[in-house]
Amino acid sequence: MYPESLQDLIESFKLLPGIGEKTAERLAFSIINMDKEKTDFFATSISNAKNKLHKCPICSNITDQDLCSICSSPNRNKKILCVVEDCKNIILFEKTGSFKGMYHVIDNLISPLDGINPEDIGIDKLVKRIESSPFEEIIIAVKPSIEGETTSLYIKKILEGLKIKVTRIASGVPLGADIEYIDSMTLERALQDRKEIE
Amino acid sequence: MYPESLQDLIESFKLLPGIGEKTAERLAFSIINMDKEKTDFFATSISNAKNKLHKCPICSNITDQDLCSICSSPNRNKKILCVVEDCKNIILFEKTGSFKGMYHVIDNLISPLDGINPEDIGIDKLVKRIESSPFEEIIIAVKPSIEGETTSLYIKKILEGLKIKVTRIASGVPLGADIEYIDSMTLERALQDRKEIE
Numbered sequence A, B: 001m002y003p004e005s006l007q008d009l010i011e012s013f014k015l016l017p018g019i020g021e022k023t024a025e026r027l028a029f030s031i032i033n034m035d036k037e038k039t040d041f042f043a044t045s046i047s048n049a050k051n052k053l054h055k056c057p058i059c060s061n062i063t064d065q066d067l068c069s070i071c072s073s074p075n076r077n078k079k080i081l082c083v084v085e086d087c088k089n090i091i092l093f094e095k096t097g098s099f100k101g102m103y104h105v106i107d108n109l110i111s112p113l114d115g116i117n118p119e120d121i122g123i124d125k126l127v128k129r130i131e132s133s134p135f136e137e138i139i140i141a142v143k144p145s146i147e148g149e150t151t152s153l154y155i156k157k158i159l160e161g162l163k164i165k166v167t168r169i170a171s172g173v174p175l176g177a178d179i180e181y182i183d184s185m186t187l188e189r190a191l192q193d194r195k196e197i198e
Helices: A004-014 A021-032 A036-052 A087-096 A123-131 A146-158 A184-192 B004-014 B021-032 B036-052 B087-096 B123-131 B146-158 B184-192
Strands: A080-084 A102-105 A137-140 A165-168 B080-084 B102-105 B137-140 B165-168
Touching (some): A036 B021, A036 B036, A080 A087, A080 A123, A146 A165, B080 B087, B137 B146, B146 B165
Parallel strands (some): B080 B137
16 A cells, blocks of 8 residues: 555564564654655665674674674783673673673573573583683673573583682662562572671 | 674664664664565665655655555546545555545644644645645544644635535544543544434
8 A cells, every 4th residue: 555665664664573563654754754864874774784793703792893892802801701691781791891801692591491401502602712711700690580590500510620710790689779679589689698798 | 882883773773763772772683683685675675765755746645656646546536535634544544445535645733832833734735736626525534633623624714615515534432442431522522423323
């Protein structure tokens, strides 16, 4: 019913996650009403992103260079490795400014019930990297869920022979959060992991 | 922090209405994980839509031809005109299959409080078209809101000298809707516009 070039654009938006028919229509019309300069930028960005971006062969971070900016930096501490479950999380940790080590992105978290086993999330790549690197500590920075805990324990176990310290980031009550809105599992963990005030 | 080609794609998505930083990131990553065939289609669709689509010079419907498919069709009833406030609504009326006349899209609804006056919504273009066409009935099919009523009354008034029937689509309780969830203005209108059961 719509002209073909409009229908194609609507179908394109429907390829995106969480975008249904109505939203796709709305977004398609917004494209028509945009400046040509902006739509050119948009179209080029899509092509460029697809053509240039790939996973860093060392850490699986996303990059448009041979190695990602962290793996290729001479200013990082090569003795400490932070394992994250998503390359977006690297940006978040970098924003804190307090971690200067290396990263490694695993593809997912172990979840036997969903059929996701250690070999599906690239643990072997991680282990190979650790075995051939001078890491002294591995920080597991994944979501504190059942899958996250399973993954952390699995990594800890598989590295047992290597005499490397394996830690996980702290769980507990977020700064500024009202205790009354925190779930009981988090409170339980916050109690377990309590620290002496110095 | 992200590679430039990824950052550009995120900025592109942020150009769209209702898309913030987080959603833009999510959509950008989904592009990276799509097949190249699909991203090519997406990028081409954006360029094509912007380059090919424009308003039909007669009715302001969106089209990629000289005239829109309805204005150029020989099979439409040229004596009846349906005025809508958005070209998306043409599709909706077409889907009912019960209207075979012509359409005219106005740019907005009159709303003096928002500074939208008759000249801002292209009423003069509508009137010129009606004056030079063999229309016998004008159906005003805009939203039954204060702005919609104002616009309807204005069009009715400005066409007074032309001896053309001006009607509006019925308002009332939607089919299948529970009366208890209908607002009182709609119920009032449904009562006013009651029809004898035949």
